[in-house]
Amino acid sequence: MVEDNHNITLWGEDIPWLFGLREKGRQTTKAIGLPNAKTEAWKYSHFAPTILDTYHIDTTPHHCDENCHCHDEKASTPFAAYYIKFCNGKLANEHFDLPAGVTIKSLVEAIFDGDAKAYLGKSFDLEKFPFAALNTAYLEQGVMLTVERGTVLDRPILLHYHQHYGTPQINHLRNIFVLENRSKATIIEYFTAESNAEYFNNLVNEIYVREAAQLQHYVWQNEAVAARHVALTSVEVRKDGTYNCFCAQSECVLARHESYIRLQQEGAAAEVNGVYRLMHSGVSDITTNIAHLAPHTVSNQLVKGVVGGAAKGVFQGQIHIAPDAQQTEGYQLHRALILSDDAEVDAKPELEIFADDVKCSHGNTCGDLDAEQLFYMQSRGIDLETAKQLLIEAHINEAFEKINDNNVKTWLKKNF
């Protein structure tokens, strides 16, 4: 896997700290390997390491033809946004029409300019995250986004990642988002592909939410059915800052959205909400680790899932409350519908509470559609299939209601 790819050349191997960081990624990957059945955080969604051998890393520049979505401004969403486009794991545009107070650079440029060094690999320990370690060994593609103090963005920033059909490819993508004090932004990450594409997106976001800054982060993993997607979003939230995430996962072989969130200072708040719906054979995994490290911090999670066929849904939610994090609140709720005998849901809530003055709760329910509700609808002339769809929609919609941005809510509800 890592060793096999000596022949590839990455940008900036002559920059000592960058080389050192990648080397650390390589060494960590060698030391800890890929997750297996014994890796607690991957208990339900690990896969044979040999599968990675089926993907290659492409370091050649990507040239797509003019019909590719990345040349079409409005191809992504029905509402206006600042577009950042990736095509086959490569940043496809480098000019962004941005208002004052916002900068977006390719990761390479941000490294070259010296902006990235203070943030790259600083928000988590590689040892805990095998795929992030691998990502670090190959880091090159991605963007750094900075929203300056007090800047409030008028439209969302949309990162649209698209994959074409071709030789199975693994994309190691790495982004840094920095929201300086009192800034406000909405970031949407949208993943699409040609329907028959086979690929592996291995993504790491490092997000820094500074004092009283607010980030709305929306992710739709609308990958091809044969795709794998593993993402780590590592977030630091400072005083009175807010990080709100919503993740939607559609059918694919594996979709994992892992949030690693540190509420570092008083008044910091985070939400991770999401929906997944898999009706065939894929695995959907939402894993969260939220650490309350200071008093008066709040976290909320609501994840609603639907599995049918032989699909599997995984929800792992860790809430950690540090000894001096008094008067904190941490809530977590996962509800899944299991629509067939072969479908499976694994849920693992973990609360580690070391403070005494806290409000904390977690809940988890899994079950079939309610027979009484179905009959009630049928008795009003609604056919069984439609009745089921209505109940499934109702189930999922509860989570969609957590989306603050109305454009995004409408777009996702309509297209998910």
Next chain:
Amino acid sequence: MVLLKIENLTAGVAQKEIIKNFSLTINAGEVHAIMGPNGAGKSTLSYVLAGKSDYEVTSGKAWLNGQDLLQMKPEERANAGLFLSMQYPVAIPGVSVSNFLKHAVNAKRKYAGLPELDAAEFLKLLRSAAKELGISAEMLKREINVGFSGGEKKRMEILQMSLLKPQLAILDEADSGLDIDALRVVAEGVNKLRTADNALLIITHHNDLLDLIKPDFVHIYADGHIVRSGDANLALELEQSGYKSFLEEV
């Protein structure tokens, strides 16, 4: 014209026989009332007729407009003109009253070969029907039956009935939990539906609703079947004597 014919129906739930050799014929234009003690099986009868799947028919037959009712799916029965106002209407979190009813109304229209109503057309229809029943527009936006009071649920059942315009409506304790005004509203709703082509089967414990509706027939139901039938006066007689004397007859 015979609308509903039930012949020697025996049915139950959870291995328990509840309806025993039950027969009843309802013609178009008629209003029938069924009264009977708690636990006698009145709601069970209504569920069996509406097609609830956990209820099992062991023998007997039933026809709606000549169609073999027991072979039909619940939604087919509804679209063919049957409506059941439930004793305990079901709450469906996440589904609004208006969305629910739009699906129901359009399902029926589709079945009848009519074009489906768009949102604007439907909402107009819904709002005027709701207004007649004293249901606020706010209520229509709420999740159906979620947190509704007993009376609000019953009004909602009547609203559904008035929109779906069934040929045969079974009202299972549509009057329970209603205040005096609501009772009048329900009775008006019922009377509006009362035409030469339609029929109603009213299950109730109280004469108040029957006073307002004036049924053509009253049946006393006990131990799984009708033990005595008569006209509206039977309900008054029952009020005086209680079930005891009727049960002893059998």
